[in-house]
Amino acid sequence: MxxxxxxxxxxxxxxxxxxxxxxxxxxxxxxxxxxxxxxxxxxxxxxxxxxxxxxxxxxxxxKDYLTDTYNRRTVEQSFQKITQMYRRENLKLGVIMMDLNRFKEINDTYGHHKGDKLLIHLAVIIKKFVKKNDIVARWGGDEFLILVPDCKNNFERVYIQGLQKVLANERFDEFPSVGASVGFAIYPDDGQNFQELIQIADGAMYREKKFRSRTSMS
Incomplete structure (x- = not known):
């Protein structure tokens, strides 16, 4: 504060x-x-x-009262401010969407109190991983959004894969089988509009979630 x-x-x-x-x-x-x-x-x-x-x-x-990350209104305002500057400077902005796998199952089985603890734990992991100028927000439910200013050409190989590795290696306390799915989009390569970028990142996240779901059942 x-x-x-x-x-x-x-x-x-x-x-x-x-x-x-x-x-x-x-x-x-x-x-x-x-x-x-x-x-x-x-x-x-x-x-x-x-x-x-x-x-x-x-x-x-x-801020989001539960996870101490930013809320939707703040991250949308931050996106507008950053992109106004980046249009002039020809820089790129990464937009990452991620959520927990099997979160509804955990809420239904163990109660919302355990689900809240899991969200807080995930927020701590994300904030430890991101860089100083990155903006972390709780987008809603178990979804988190990360804005990564001035992302480079190796963004997917270094940043995204690094985040996925951290999440894969994390044992979420008493829920070791819980993982997280990640999707991303890049401004302005994938779109100029915030909602368009969110949809692209969200779609990539759910494709990964379905892939993980299929591989875990096979």
Missing amino acids: EYNGRIVAIGIVGLFNLLRYFYYHQYLELPFRANFFILTTIFLAIAYWCGKQFDNVKYYSE
Whole structure:
């Protein structure tokens, strides 16, 4: 969580009290009293509390409460901002869709509490793998989306296969048979529109899911 609201609020109140000090005690030459510090401390405490409420509201408006990843609205806004810049700079953006295999079965068998634990665990794995500027979001249910800025020509070989390897090697606590399927699309190679790229990545993800399902039954 960022501290921008608290920093701004304390800065404004601090500046106000500094001006108050110079106006009353320097310009008007009124006698200085100790209650100036008491009032200043109270004002700063109120400013900190108000700034914290702003930071909390901003944080939860951008984040998924369960997994601490970004939500759909935030990732869509990020896509628009990134692609506006990338059109001018001729750069590429990777869009990755992924979800857990057999997640509904786990919810039905063990309950939603266990399913939530599994989602939190998956989010931790993803956030450990991604790079600093990558954007991880919970797209809905057990689906996650990753935006990978400035992806290179070896994106599939290095990034996607690396992510698949990490997921394949992970043992999801008491659910060792659970895996994850991954699909991707690249802006602007596969499309200019966000929804179009999502559909391409989502389709690739479900083709992999079906392939895994067939191979596990054979």
